[in-house]
Amino acid sequence: MATEVLMPALSPTMEEGTLAKWLVKEGDAVKSGQILAEIETDKATMEFEAVDEGIVGKLLIAEGTSGVKVNTPIAVMLEEGEDADAAPARGGDVVSEKKVPPAEEPADQAAPAQSKAAPAEKPAGKPAAPEAKASSGARVFASPLARRIAREKGLDLTAVKGSGPHGRIVKADVEGAQPSAAAPAAAKAEAATPAAAPATPAPSAMPAGASAEAVARMFADRDYETVTLDGMRKTIAARLTEAKQTIPHFYLRRDVQLDALMKFRAELNAQLEGRGVKLSVNDFIIKACALALQAVPNANAVWAGDRILRLKPSDVAVAVAIEGGLFTPVLRDAHQKTLSALSAEMKDLATRAKTRKLAPHEYQGGSFAISNLGMFGIDNFDAVINPPHGSILAVGAGVKKPVVKGSEVTVATVMSMTLSVDHRVIDGALGAEFLKAIVENLENPMAMLA
Secondary structure, eight states, rough: OEEEOOEEEEEEEETEEEEEEEESSSOEEETTTEEEEEESSSSSSEEEEESSSEEEEEEEEEEEEEEEEEEEEEEEEEOOTGGGSSSSEEESSBBBOOOGGGGSSSSSHHHHHHHHHHHHOOTOOOOOOOBBBOTTTTTTTTTHHHHHHHHHHTOOOGGGGOOOOGBBHHHHHHSSSHHHHHHHHHHEEEEESSOOOOSOOOOSSSOTTHHHHHHHHHHSSSOOOOOOOOHHHHHHHHHHHHHHHHHHHEEEEEEEHHHHHHHHHHHHHHHHHGGGGGHHHHHHHHHHHHHHHSSSSSGSEESSSEEEEEEOOOOOEEEOOOOOOEOOEEEEEGGSOOOHHHHHHHHHHHHHHHTTOOOOOSSSSSSSSEEEGGGGGGOOOOOOOOBBBBBEEEEEEEEEEEEETEEEEEEEEEEEEEEEEETOOHHHHHHHHHHHHHHHHHHGGGGOOO
16 A cells, blocks of 8 residues: 655654755665655754655655645655555645745735835825836836936936846936936926935835845845745744843853963873863863853753743753854763763764754753854854753953953953843842852863862
């Protein structure tokens, strides 16, 4: 009996994915556990295995198709001797991305967005002049400057051919154009009419929630490239917008003197050289934060809607930049692991993150995160909390600075850190206690090995 293979849910939050690549073809015999396809979720590319053995009858979804909803039939498996023609011809609901150039969009589709924004764009008592239209009734797209020059020269814009993006009329098109015989009368009539506001609003007038088409029209006379959002970028945009809108952030800052840590690190690396281990400053930061979560257990917490969950282990997430976005792989039970074990695990997670080969359980969870931009020369910054985490530590570069020790001024390597805190989970005094514990661990690195 023919069996439909459905688009799997490869993570708890997955609703749709991209069928990146088929690893089988129609007519192939497959065994249980054999890899059928590579599927891109919002964060990673994962392999999809066959559950049962059989013969691939039909591939219903072409590789490269995006927006394939979970539980959509993507293939048909047959038993020995079954006819592929008896299998269903097509799978279920598939949403494909399709871009429409702003200038080619029908006028009746663009009108709702314009009429909605009109009250904020027009001064009271000054009605806007209608857009120029061709004899067919279609809108004529022209830049505000081109419209003004055309008005001054008495040009009929419907007779001017635009050379800008999507056929938009720009300054160069109207400067060399000659007015038609009927144009002077039209120009006089237009001059008698009060000047209207430009049809395309100035950048400062564009509302924050403007549609993609409205934003594209603003830049219609400029050269640009459209970048289609992948699942990762959509997820980042949605989650961090939610974070800044719903999480009451506050920020705590401290400087850390790293000289003792740098010296201790050099000594450890010299001893570990034969084992192929090289500890980074970031490894010490991970360990220091994991131990601080144990020392200040009330800060080891997450927001759960109508309650707070306080975790027992120190599960530390670390931001890893990749092309087009970032991952936050989680080092579980980090307080129990040695520096060398943390270093090896972090290198493995970072390597697989950059090829999008992490499994969901490897980048989901944790109560706390670290974002380190020190290697890029950033002195300090404020990181956005990744829900449901209760806090995130933004780490800057270690730089030589003059510091006062006792009654003397000396030079030390100083690193700036900013703790972004969810005030629903952690209050100011608790956050300060947590950040103090992190600083003390970093300034007394030998104590972290006790």
